[in-house]
Amino acid sequence: MPRRLMCVVAHPDDECFAFGGALALAARAGLEVYVVCLTDGQAATNRGESASGQDLGRMRRDEFERSCDVLGVTKHEMMSYGDAQLEFTPLNGVARELVQRIRTWRPHIVLTFGLDGSLNVHADHTMVCCFTSAAFHWAARSKRFPELGLEPWSAQRLYHQSTSFTLADREPQLPAPWTVELDISSVKAVKEAAFHEHTSQLPVLAKVQPYWDRYGDKEQYILAGSSSDPRAVVLTNSLWEGVEDD
Numbered sequence: 001m002p003r004r005l006m007c008v009v010a011h012p013d014d015e016c017f018a019f020g021g022a023l024a025l026a027a028r029a030g031l032e033v034y035v036v037c038l039t040d041g042q043a044a045t046n047r048g049e050s051a052s053g054q055d056l057g058r059m060r061r062d063e064f065e066r067s068c069d070v071l072g073v074t075k076h077e078m079m080s081y082g083d084a085q086l087e088f089t090p091l092n093g094v095a096r097e098l099v100q101r102i103r104t105w106r107p108h109i110v111l112t113f114g115l116d117g118s119l120n121v122h123a124d125h126t127m128v129c130c131f132t133s134a135a136f137h138w139a140a141r142s143k144r145f146p147e148l149g150l151e152p153w154s155a156q157r158l159y160h161q162s163t164s165f166t167l168a169d170r171e172p173q174l175p176a177p178w179t180v181e182l183d184i185s186s187v188k189a190v191k192e193a194a195f196h197e198h199t200s201q202l203p204v205l206a207k208v209q210p211y212w213d214r215y216g217d218k219e220q221y222i223l224a225g226s227s228s229d230p231r232a233v234v235l236t237n238s239l240w241e242g243v244e245d246d
């Protein structure tokens, strides 16, 4: 059975700008990758040629699918939570949906944003961290959501995304120190090609390009949960260190 990685994001394009290196590396190693996106990105500042929010949502759904194909994602899903509304969405309901998916797909490792909200300190990014982190822990607990009728599943690692730089024109985010630094230089072009599929968001790419050129060979992650015995922080260069096969 191939190893499985599940990544939970808030918006179409998060999967490539934040996690694209990790996802492309996993796909190229023959691992199964599942990306869940909670919203269709209707509230984006950059709206392309769209005539309405719904129209933009449809465009971004297609862009998300194409980006996932470029990255080599095995399975992708876009849910219908409201863009820019996640902080007003009850935790229990979203976590339950994610627990259902974790228990069904049974990932070895789970990736999501950090509490800082990533480079643009987006509240939706902070919330997807809350939902996914709760679901990671609750999926393993038999007393949580027994009505789902699914066996508890303990994913072996939870990682939050972190960043080694801040944007000059923004109030800086307050990221946690990373514990994993991935060398993504071998798939940097793939990550960039995936972003180019987000046609409506190309103005964002133009803005971040100087940062991408300077820092884009690496991605940083924080080990935020582990099924191994508790241990002190260790800096590694792999998301799979110590992960066991089924």
Ligand SMILES: [Zn+2]
Pocket: 010, 011, 013, 014, 122, 125
């Ligand atoms: Zn986002």
